[in-house]
Amino acid sequence: MFDFDRTLTTFYVTKPSPSAPAAGGGGTGGTGGAVKWRGQCSYSILESAGLLSPEYTTKNAKLFATYYPIEIHPKLEFSYKFGKMHEWWTAANQLQIESRVNRSYLTPSVRACLECVNPKSAMSIRARVPQVLSHLSANRIPVLVFTAGVADIVSEALIQTNNWHDSNMHVLGNKMIFDTETGALTSFHPHIIHSYNKSYDSIRRSQFGQSAEHKRRRKVIIIGDALHDAEMMRGCETESAGGEPNEPFDIIRIGLLDDSDPKIMAHFEEYKSHFDVVIMGDQSLHFVESLITDITGTAGTATATTTATATTTITAAAPPPVSVTITAAANSTDSK
Ligand SMILES: [Mg+2]
Numbered sequence: 130m131f132d133f134d135r136t137l138t139t140f141y142v143t144k145p146s147p148s149a150p151a152a153g154g155g156g157t158g159g160t161g162g163a164v165k166w167r168g169q170c171s172y173s174i175l176e177s178a179g180l181l182s183p184e185y186t187t188k189n190a191k192l193f194a195t196y197y198p199i200e201i202h203p204k205l206e207f208s209y210k211f212g213k214m215h216e217w218w219t220a221a222n223q224l225q226i227e228s229r230v231n232r233s234y235l236t237p238s239v240r241a242c243l244e245c246v247n248p249k250s251a252m253s254i255r256a257r258v259p260q261v262l263s264h265l266s267a268n269r270i271p272v273l274v275f276t277a278g279v280a281d282i283v284s285e286a287l288i289q290t291n292n293w294h295d296s297n298m299h300v301l302g303n304k305m306i307f308d309t310e311t312g313a314l315t316s317f318h319p320h321i322i323h324s325y326n327k328s329y330d331s332i333r334r335s336q337f338g339q340s341a342e343h344k345r346r347r348k349v350i351i352i353g354d355a356l357h358d359a360e361m362m363r364g365c366e367t368e369s370a371g372g373e374p375n376e377p378f379d380i381i382r383i384g385l386l387d388d389s390d391p392k393i394m395a396h397f398e399e400y401k402s403h404f405d406v407v408i409m410g411d412q413s414l415h416f417v418e419s420l421i422t423d424i425t426g427t428a429g430t431a432t433a434t435t436t437a438t439a440t441t442t443i444t445a446a447a448p449p450p451v452s453v454t455i456t457a458a459a460n461s462t463d464s465k
Contacts, residue, residue, distance in 0.1 A: 130361055132353035133276040133283045133302070134170040137258050137292075140354070140387045140411045141165045142251035169242055169252045171278030171286070171302075172221070175230060177250030178238035185228045192220055200324055207325070214323040218277075222303065222317045230305075232312035239285045254290050256413035261421065266294035268425045271346070273337055275361055276302035277322050299337040324357050329364035347378050352417060354385040356396060359403035381405050383417060 143165045196217035245251040280302030287293040304318035332338040384404030
C-alpha cells in the first residue's frame, strides 16, 4: 500500500538550470549548476500548470491558511480535526468545480509537470519505483495507491511514466466526475478522502476493499511520507476475513522522511514511533524492493503492462542509484 505524493514521487526535483535564480518559488541553489524544487502534489498540478484563474489561487490560498494550521496542530482533538479536514477538502473540490476544470486539462498538465516544463511545478517518480511495481505485478501482489490527492491525476501520472499495471494496481483517492459530453468537472465522488480518514474505513467502502481476494489478505506493507500514512490500516482490526475467524493483520510500516526540512525533522521521534522503518532523505525504494524480493523469494524482473500506448520492459537487476540509510524504529513490534 503506497501513498502517492512524495512517496511514489520524490520530495524534490533537481534540474540543471544555469540561469536559475539563487532562490525563490520553492527553488534552492541555482548558482550556475542545478536547482532543486519541491515536488508538486497531485492537488496542485492544474493550478501550477496555469489552467486555473488567479481568483482560484487567492481562494485556495485562503483555504490553506485557514485549515493547514488545524491539520498539523498537535493538541486539537482528532474528531475536531476530522470534521475540519472534511470541510477543507469539500471546499477545495468545490473551488475546482467552480473553476471549470475540464477532463482535457489532465493529460497535458501532468505531462508538463513530469517534464518539468515549469520548474515550480515539477514531479518526478522516485528511483526504483518502476522495479518495485513491476516486481509486485509479476508476483500478483495487489497494490493499493492510497491518496488524499486527486485519483485521476495520480492514475494519469502512473500511466504516463509506464508505472501502471492493470493486473494488480488500484488507486483510491478523490475521484473526479466529468460530464460525459463536455468533459466538464461536475463533482467529486461523495466519499472524500482527506488526511484524517485515510484509513481502513475508506478502504472498506471502496471497490478494492470489497473484493473477497483482498479481504482475505492479512499481510500488508505500508509506505508513506506523512505521519498519518502510518495509519492507513487504522480500523482494520474489526475487519472479518470473509466469515472466517478473525486473523490479525501483520503490518510493516515504512516511512520516508524529508530530513532536509527542519519542520519535518522536528517530528523525527514521532516518525520512529509510528513507522517500523524510517528511510532518511530523498532516497530510492531500494529497501522496499529488497524486502519484497526477500518475501517473494524471486528475482525482480518483470514486464510492465500498462493502459498507456507504450509497453515497457523493466529489469530490476541494477544496483541502487543511491545509498540507503535506514533507521530501525525502537518499537518495531508496535501494533497500531
Ligand atoms: Mg505524501
